[in-house]
Amino acid sequence: MSWEIYPAKTIFPTYADDWDRLNAELYDSHPYFDSRFVGPLLNFFASGKEKLCIHRSNGVISGALILQPDGMGRWSTYRPSQVQVTALLFGDARLLDSLLKSLPGFAWTIEFYAVDPRYSPDFSRFKPAQIVSPHAYTIGIHPDIRFADYWNTRSKNLRANVRRYFNRSEKESTTPLLSKSVTTADMSIGVARFGELETAGWKGAAGTAVSIDNEQGLFYSEILSRFALSEQATVYELSIGAQLAASRLVIANDKMVVILKTTYDESLARFAPGRLLLYRIIEEELASQSGRTIEFYTNATSDQAEWANFGCTIQNIQIFKSDSYVAAFSILKVLWQVLSGVDRKGANPASIGEPVAVKNCSRIDGLAAELGDLQQFAARDNIEVSVDWFELLQNNVYPNDSGVRYYFVAGRSISSTIIPLRLTTEGRIRTVEALGNYYTSLYTPLLINDSDLLTVRHVLASASRDHGGAHVMRFAPMDPESPAFNGLVNELRAIGWIPFRFFCFGNWFLTVDFNWEGYLKKRSANLRSSIKRRNKDFAAQGGTLEVVTNADGVEQAILDFQEVYTASWKIPEPYPDFVPSLIRRLSAIGMLRLGIARLQGRPIAAQLWIVGQDKASIYKVAYHKAFAALSPGTVLTSYLLKHVIEQDNVKEVDFLIGDDEYKKIWMSDRRERWGIVAYNPRTAIGCLLLIKEIAGRVTKLAGKKLKEIILKKKYLGSRAS
DSSP: OEEEEEEHHHHGGGGHHHHHHHHHHHHSOOGGGSHHHHHHHHHHHOOSOOEEEEEEETTEEEEEEEEEEEETTEEEEOOOTTOSSOOOEESOTTHHHHHHHHSSSOOOEEEEEEEOGGGSOOGGGOOSOEEEEEEEEEEEEOSSSOHHHHHHTSOHHHHHHHHHHHHHHHHHSOOOEEEEEOSHHHHHHHHHHHHHHHHTSHHHHHTOOOOTTSHHHHHHHHHHHHHHTTTOEEEEEEEETTEEEEEEEEEEOSSEEEEEEEEEOGGGGGGOHHHHHHHHHHHHHHHTTOOOEEEOOSOOOHHHHTTOSEEEEEEEEEEESSHHHHHHHHHHHHHHHHHHTTTTTSOOHHHHOSOOOEEEESSHHHHHHHHOOOGGGSOSSOTTSSHHHHHHHHHHTOTTOTTEEEEEEOSOSSOOEEEEEEEEEETTEEEEEESOOTTOSOOOOEESSGGGGGGHHHHHHHHHHHTTSOSEEEEEEEOTTSHHHHHHHHHHHHTTOEEEEEEEEEEEEEEOOSOHHHHHHHSOHHHHHHHHHHHHHHHHTTEEEEEEOSSTTHHHHHHHHHHHHHHSSSOOOSSTTHHHHHHHHHHHHTOEEEEEEEETTEEEEEEEEEEOSSEEEEEEEEEOGGGGGGOHHHHHHHHHHHHHHHTSOOSEEEOOSBOOHHHHHHOOEEEEEEEEEEEOTTSHHHHHHHHHHHHHHHHHHHHHHHHHHHHHHHHHHHHHO
16 A cells, blocks of 8 residues: 655546546546546646655555645645635545655645545544634535425525516516537637626636636636537526626536536626526526536525525645644744734634634523524433533532533524533633533533534634633543544634643443343353352342332432442542432433342442433442442342343443443443643743643653663563573
8 A cells, every 4th residue: 555646747647547437436426526627727727846646555546636745845735726626536534644654855734625525535534633624615406306496495585686687687688598508519619708708807807717718718618628528518608688698617427517617797787697597507407307416616605505405615624744743833823823913812813714603601591592492402322412411510510600601603593513611710720621520421512413513613712702812721521533522623723722632531331232141151251150149149138129210219219329329438429419410310301220229128239320322321330338248239230231231222331431440341342531632822821831731741751762761671681681
């Protein structure tokens, strides 16, 4: 497996067939990625510095893209203004790690401009540091709808305006007529007519218009001619009277129609000919039932968005050789912004993107008043990823804490992002942190879709401002493999903060693909013997087992749980109402599995398990220390484990926090929970804390290296003796 680097302009034709094969395999032959488009793009606009990067796996070409050097170890994708999305023809983003090492000279970063996440590798699988930022918001029209139904779902304003423009045209001139050119011979003529319209307008005055005599015109003429050979190119024209009023250049395949360019006669602006032409094109395409998506590939205005029935954020993705490079890059970027006056008020508008309205509430009921139904944020597999959890936490742990905030993006009928936070101040240090404490085994923003992570940067920036320019942000514990974790790291970088990851604790779990007997067969002989023996002894002495799952008997079960907990080795709860409140909430939503082991009617062991759709979490365990010889914990754990495997049919059992030895006996796998701490380099306190963090990490790393050297010398010395 290796990358090969070639001069793109001269060598591309040699690899055009492999390029198109990859495009077909990965992205259904996306028109913008087609060699018939990319080849002319290189021929007309490349400088000669561009590199074609080819990856081979077992001798077969498995990846391809085109990069250009930007100087000082920086690279970026080749993307002239004529292409709206960039071709990244490889399926696994992890290949990029070796690409950085294969580029000429010392490469420490690559920026991928205009990446359509629907037609690109999954960058969340790329572990080294990256910064993702929005490039444009494109729109389109899904084809699975009749035109009449599509048009009836457009805004009243759009429908009324289009009707008025048609009426005006018919009254003052004649019915607008749609025509189209599809043959190879017609393409140059169509581009020439397009260029005449565009040259007569503002683009002509600015010197950016297409003309059949300039590079742009020749480029569009060539690609349209190439696509026309397979009946995949069209020049659409709208005439009002005898006058050409508007034109659109289009390429397509059997999956999508891509609108390349559009122009209109500005002297006919009162008829809005561009809109009328678009109406006719959509009408024809949907009526044909071709099943092709119409892709605008533009940075849509609110007026343009009215035509669409879906949208997508095109992204810029910058990857780095390591975390240290992205940290240095971020610090230098902030320093440049401050010194150049870009960042006078401590915000970073360039990195935040388009203004987004962010609101916050201090309580869940206020959130419900703002957003309405919060059902999409209700508990499913994990109660900690729900509004139920944060309401419990606030009511019982932070009832009078004025720093509790629930942030969300405003201006939407249904918010898809809620971030529960706490704004705290200790001495002079102002911190924005995850809403949680030691009751929290897993924190994550409440997201309906992973794509909504791009809105998180606005929340983070807003929370920092609300806290008077915060110095520190901290989020823990989190799943380091989750999109939310990597998304938060990215969004912190995007607003100019410097984030670091830190270890929280180990987490043991069991993947369930067997019944109870199958589970026992996979456990050690000692555990099987202990379960059998302890259950037999417990039953012989009058022991009974019970699982409370709903509101019936829950109050007595809470009293039993508290009695056991008080008599156990556990430290008394500092917030005594939290666990009882949690048990009641779980019983109300069907997630409660509260196990009680009794000896002759007296509770001697209790365990609180939480069961979602596919997952059981072991949240609290305790036994009466006076009855430790009976191993009531082992008896109750085996009883509840059998219950969730055979009756609840869970796919996973999670022992939550910690690497306790006994958890390894019951579970099969281990993963880790990590946290994120970030510092604001625009503040003096943030800079000092950042320096302290870096110094601590360097010292720790040096100590680890020194220890390895000493151990190695001792080992070699013992071998020599």
